[in-house]
Amino acid sequence: MMHDDARPDRRILIVDDETHILQVLSLKLRNAGYEVFTAMDGEEALEVVRQSRPDLVITDFQMPIMTGLELCRAMAADPASAEIPVLMLTARGYSLSDRDLAIGNIRHVVHKPFSPRAILEMVRTLLIDAEAAPARKREDAA
Amino acid sequence: MRAGKVSSLLLAGFLGAVSAVVAVVVTHLPVLHDKLHIPNALVECVKLYGVFTLLFFAVMFPLGASIDRSLARLHGVPGDQDHAGGSAPRSRIARWINPLLRAFDAAIECYRRDQARLRDELQSVENSRRAIETTRRHSEAVLHTLRDVVIVTDDQDRVVMLNGAAAQLFDLDAEAASGRPVADVIPQPRLCRLIHRTRQAGGHRAVCQDEIVVSRPAESGGGKAPAEATFEACLMCVEHGGRPGGVVAVLHDLTRERELLSLKTDFISKASHELRTPLSSIRAYIEMLIDGEARDDAARQQFYAIVHEEADRLARLIDNLLNVSRIEAGIVNVHRERLAVKSVILDAVHALTPTARERGIALINAAAGGADLEVDADRDMLHEVMVNLISNALRFTPAGGSVTIDAARDAARGEAVITVADTGPGIPVEAQQRVFEKFFRLDRGEARAAGTGLGLTVCKHIVESLHEGRIGVDSAPGAGARFWFSLPDRSQPARSAA
Numbered sequence: 001m002m003h004d005d006a007r008p009d010r011r012i013l014i015v016d017d018e019t020h021i022l023q024v025l026s027l028k029l030r031n032a033g034y035e036v037f038t039a040m041d042g043e044e045a046l047e048v049v050r051q052s053r054p055d056l057v058i059t060d061f062q063m064p065i066m067t068g069l070e071l072c073r074a075m076a077a078d079p080a081s082a083e084i085p086v087l088m089l090t091a092r093g094y095s096l097s098d099r100d101l102a103i104g105n106i107r108h109v110v111h112k113p114f115s116p117r118a119i120l121e122m123v124r125t126l127l128i129d130a131e132a133a134p135a136r137k138r139e140d141a142a
Numbered sequence: 143m144r145a146g147k148v149s150s151l152l153l154a155g156f157l158g159a160v161s162a163v164v165a166v167v168v169t170h171l172p173v174l175h176d177k178l179h180i181p182n183a184l185v186e187c188v189k190l191y192g193v194f195t196l197l198f199f200a201v202m203f204p205l206g207a208s209i210d211r212s213l214a215r216l217h218g219v220p221g222d223q224d225h226a227g228g229s230a231p232r233s234r235i236a237r238w239i240n241p242l243l244r245a246f247d248a249a250i251e252c253y254r255r256d257q258a259r260l261r262d263e264l265q266s267v268e269n270s271r272r273a274i275e276t277t278r279r280h281s282e283a284v285l286h287t288l289r290d291v292v293i294v295t296d297d298q299d300r301v302v303m304l305n306g307a308a309a310q311l312f313d314l315d316a317e318a319a320s321g322r323p324v325a326d327v328i329p330q331p332r333l334c335r336l337i338h339r340t341r342q343a344g345g346h347r348a349v350c351q352d353e354i355v356v357s358r359p360a361e362s363g364g365g366k367a368p369a370e371a372t373f374e375a376c377l378m379c380v381e382h383g384g385r386p387g388g389v390v391a392v393l394h395d396l397t398r399e400r401e402l403l404s405l406k407t408d409f410i411s412k413a414s415h416e417l418r419t420p421l422s423s424i425r426a427y428i429e430m431l432i433d434g435e436a437r438d439d440a441a442r443q444q445f446y447a448i449v450h451e452e453a454d455r456l457a458r459l460i461d462n463l464l465n466v467s468r469i470e471a472g473i474v475n476v477h478r479e480r481l482a483v484k485s486v487i488l489d490a491v492h493a494l495t496p497t498a499r500e501r502g503i504a505l506i507n508a509a510a511g512g513a514d515l516e517v518d519a520d521r522d523m524l525h526e527v528m529v530n531l532i533s534n535a536l537r538f539t540p541a542g543g544s545v546t547i548d549a550a551r552d553a554a555r556g557e558a559v560i561t562v563a564d565t566g567p568g569i570p571v572e573a574q575q576r577v578f579e580k581f582f583r584l585d586r587g588e589a590r591a592a593g594t595g596l597g598l599t600v601c602k603h604i605v606e607s608l609h610e611g612r613i614g615v616d617s618a619p620g621a622g623a624r625f626w627f628s629l630p631d632r633s634q635p636a637r638s639a640a
Contacts, residue, residue, distance in 0.1 A: 020423040020448055024430055031435055062415065064583075091418040113422035115429055 010127055011035045011052060015045040015059040015071065016089065025058060028116040029123065042066025046074050049081050056126055058119065061090035069096070072104030083133075085126045089114060159196045165189045183256040187249065194245050201238070291373070291393035295324050295337055297386060311356060311393075330356060333375065337389045340377040344386040350377040354393070371397045412581040416459055416595050420452040427452075455594065462596035466580065469603040476520045476608050480632060483515035483549045483558050490528035491547060494536065502541035505532070509549035515558040516633035523604045530597040531562040531625050537593065538566035538584075538623070557611075557628040564624075569617040577615060578602040601627070 012034050014025045019040075026036045037052055039045035043066045045059065057075070059068040066074070068088055075081040086105050090096060091112040101109065107129075108122055165188040285292050285305040294303040301324050304316040312328050319327040325334040332354050340350045352375050373393040380387050427445045436442040468474050491507045498505035517524075528547075535545040543565035552559050569577060569584060576582045581595035605611040605627045617623040 018419060018423070020452065021426070024423070024426040027435055028430065091415040091422070112418045113425040116426050116435075117429060117433060 009035070010056075011037065011054040012123065013037045013039065013045060013048050013052070013054040013057045013059075015039045015042065015057065015063065015068065017041060017060065017063045021060070021089070024116055025119060028120055032120055032123075034123070042068065042071035042074070045071050049075060049084070050078075053080070054084065055130065056085050056087065056123060058087045058089065058123070061088055061096065069100055069103065072106055076104040083130075085130050087119070087122055087126065157195075159192060161188050161192050161195075163192070165192060181256075181260060183260065184253075187253040187256060190252070191246075191249050194242070194249060198242050289395065291391075291395075293324070293328070293333075293337070293391040293393075294388060295341070295391075296388040297341070297382070299324050299334075299338055299341065299389075301327055302388060308393075311358065330354065333391070333393075336375060336377055337391055340379050340391075341386050341389045344379050344381065351375065353396075356393075371395055372400065409580065412595075413463055416581060417456065420456040420459070423452040424449050424456070459594040459596065462594050462600050465600050466596055466603060469600075469607055474608065476523065478518045478520060481517055481519055481521055481524065483517060483560060484509060486521070486524050486528060487547050487549060487560065489525055490532055493525075493529060494532045497533070498536055498545065501536060501539075503536055503539050504544040505536075506544055506546040508546050509560070513549070513551050514633060515549055515551060515631055517558050517609075517629040518632050519609050519629060520604075523608065527601045527604050527627060528560070528562075530601050531627075534593070534597060535562050535564035535566070535623070535625070539564040540566065551631055552628060555628070556631055558631040558633075559626055559628040561624055561626040563622060565622045568619040568621050569615060569623050570619055574615050574617060578613070605629070 010033075012029055014022055014029070014036060015038070016022050016025075017040050022038045022040070026038055029036050037048050037054060039048050041063050042059075045057070046066070048054070049057065057071075059071055061068040068090075072086055072088075075084060075086070082105065084105060085107045088096070088106050088109045089112060090109060096109060107126055110119065110122070165185050285303070288305060289307055291308040291311050292303070292305040293301070293308050296302050301319045301322055304312075304314070304319055304327075306316070309316040309319075312330075314327060324337055325331070328334060333356075336350060336352060336354075343350070354373050354375050355370050356373055358369050358371050372395075374396055375391060375393050377389055377391045379389055382388075427449050430436060431442065431445050436445050465474075487507060487509045491505055495505055532545060532547065539545055545565075546563045547561070548563070549558060549560045551557075573582075573584060577584070578598045578601070580599045582598075583593070583595055602613050605613040609629055611627055611629040613625075613627040615623055615625045
């Protein structure tokens with residue numbers, strides 16, 4: 001199941017308090033060749049972000065202890081994690097305002113119920129974009 | 143005797159003349175006429191009567207002596223001798239008197255008819271007055287019992303009427319406010335301006351609508367701080383003879399409606415979130431199966447089991463949502479019957495023993511040898527409460543732990559108390575009051591995922607709203623949780639009698 005364009009060194013953190021969601025997304029992304037970390041709340045996720053430096057974070061919006069949005073804020077506040085792209089999963093899309101989305105590096109908001117296939121596609125695109133962005137930055141600086 | 147009658151007639155004629163003179167004077171002196179409030183019909187009758195009696199008097203006076211003589215003769219000389227001589231004067235007198243008597247009768251009859259007509263009219267006016275008074279009282283009662291605030295002002299913006307709700311909202315005496323300028327009485331400049339503007343704009347049926355925010359006075363003794371309330375104000379100008387006569391302002395409180403709307407929106411939002419969660423799992427796992435992401439049969443079997451379990455959870459959630467809304471709407475039929483508490487517990491323990499065994503948890507029925515308690519309840523509902531409480535306990539108890547069900551009599555309260563105690567992680571004190579709220583979840587890992595967020599709400603509704611019982615939880619973090627509910631003990635009278 002290893003996909004050609006998935007570089008095994010790419011690390012993805014999945015954060016959700018629903019074990020089934022964690023399990024299904026982990027399997028989908030691992031089968032696609034990514035290294036996957038999981039966390040069940042924002043606080044645990046922040047710890048993983050600091051220690052493992054993932055290339056992308058997929059997080060649920062509504063979670064105990066620290067919500068997905070609070071996690072994004074915390075990540076944006078730390079220069080080491082501010083550039084990590086975030087994909088937000090939510091069962092309550094309408095409660096996220098544009099102002100909320102402007103905080104942190106939220107690139108996409110996916111409403112539940114979602115398709116693991118679509119998530120994988122988004123992950124690929126985001127990682128390609130993230131890879132291109134530093135190169136662009138270097139070109140701009142030059 | 144006849145002489146007496148004629149003399150009376152003469153006297154009546156004289157009095158009639160005097161009455162006629164008085165009637166004429168009264169009629170021709172409007173000031174006197176207005177002051178005495180004499181009905182016109184009466185004056186006309188008296189005049190008519192006077193004219194007739196005057197005529198009678200004028201004719202009878204010159205003939206008075208001869209009539210008297212003739213009558214005296216008639217009266218004084220009875221018998222056959224004078225019969226032939228007396229018949230001529232008698233018929234002559236009758237010829238004079240009879241038409242006059244008929245005229246009198248006609249005048250009196252006319253007067254009586256007028257009097258009866260006036261009496262009828264007076265009765266009709268009195269009936270109308272009573273009807274108007276009743277309508278006025280009804281209208282006043284309606285206005286004063288309305289929850290909406292009603293303010294009526296006149297063409298000078300002075301208060302004509304305030305209903306009870308207005309007096310309460312603005313904390314004033316409705317009687318004392320009457321007649322005073324509205325701006326002096328109601329401390330709402332915006333509302334007073336609206337009233338003034340509505341009156342100036344005029345035009346009957348032109349309704350002015352706006353929203354105003356009013357500070358409610360602090361409830362006396364309640365210790366509640368003044369709160370702001372939003373009102374929808376509807377104002378209408380009332381015209382008098384084509385000119386603006388005043389304004390009727392009605393203020394409808396929107397606070398409660400907005401609160402209910404907010405609660406409803408919140409409920410729908412939470413319910414849809416809870417519905418999406420199992421649906422997400424079902425959809426994701428099915429897609430994984432379609433895409434062949436499960437590597438072997440064991441993985442596929444696990445996926446099928448998850449889909450099955452989540453579909454069950456979705457069904458439970460929908461059942462609970464319907465139960466909660468039906469109970470809250472008051473459309474649930476409770477089929478009460480005398481139930482032995484032991485049998486209710488036994489049924490629930492039987493139903494959940496396989497689940498407990500699967501999870502390695504000991505399910506202990508400590509009520510089996512206890513008192514023979516009885517309650518009046520709906521069997522299915524009580525079973526649901528028991529199953530919900532035991533399932534909850536099993537979900538939060540780690541393998542190797544135990545869930546104990548017991549029942550006891552609270553003699554002081556006259557209640558049968560049923561308890562479900564687990565050896566799980568317990569519930570923090572601050573969460574204990576909230577566990578029965580809709581969609582309240584304890585953040586306790588995997589156990590959280592399996593619940594619907596409504597099980598305990600349903601239990602609370604069944605016990606408290608439908609069975610006059612009580613429900614609660616005692617717990618200390620790390621020491622497990624003990625959920626209990628109590629219902630009136632129906633076995634007590636039988637026991638005390640024995």
